[in-house]
Amino acid sequence: MLLQLKEIFVTEGESLNVAYQMDMSDVTVDGIYPFTSPVKVNASVQNRAGLILLNTDVSFSFSHPCDRCLEDMTREYDYSFEHILVVSAENENDDDYIEVPDYELELDELVRADILLELPNKFLCREDCKGLCPKCGKNLNLGDCSCEKKLTDPRLEILKQLMN
Ligand SMILES: [Zn+2]
Numbered sequence: 001m002l003l004q005l006k007e008i009f010v011t012e013g014e015s016l017n018v019a020y021q022m023d024m025s026d027v028t029v030d031g032i033y034p035f036t037s038p039v040k041v042n043a044s045v046q047n048r049a050g051l052i053l054l055n056t057d058v059s060f061s062f063s064h065p066c067d068r069c070l071e072d073m074t075r076e077y078d079y080s081f082e083h084i085l086v087v088s089a090e091n092e093n094d095d096d097y098i099e100v101p102d103y104e105l106e107l108d109e110l111v112r113a114d115i116l117l118e119l120p121n122k123f124l125c126r127e128d129c130k131g132l133c134p135k136c137g138k139n140l141n142l143g144d145c146s147c148e149k150k151l152t153d154p155r156l157e158i159l160k161q162l163m164n
Pocket residue numbers: 066067068069070071124125126129130131
């Protein structure tokens with residue numbers, strides 16, 4: 001969505017609210033398409049004593065296999081982002097400011113980037129997911145497998161030697 005912000009910039013106290021749904025079904029994360037339903041976007045831009053603030057709330061469901069056990073899972077995420085908009089930034093390296101040189105902001109691009117930066121690095125079905133047995137591949141969250149449970153962790157082997 002393209003926001004026209006000239007009025008906001010020139011009028012103190014002026015504000016603009018938009019609510020819409022954004023399609024991110026073409027965005028890949030780890031080679032899959034996890035945004036299976038539209039992203040709900042609620043954004044407001046306001047001129048507070050000359051400072052132009054952009055607040056964005058997003059909510060979406062996200063489908064991604066668990067990184068340990070590979071079970072498909074879907075989670076709901078809610079994020080909030082805040083940016084300060086300027087016509088031109090004094091320091092180009094300042095990431096806090098978003099430049100809107102023509103008083104126009106392509107909100108979708110910004111929101112997409114915000115979401116992708118905010119997503120966790122690891123997706124686990126639960127914090128203590130036991131993962132798959134490295135030998136038989138069974139999902140150990142569903143119960144133990146019959147593979148031999150010998151201590152094969154080299155760190156534990158060393159510990160055993162030290163204790164003998
Ligand atoms: Zn898992």
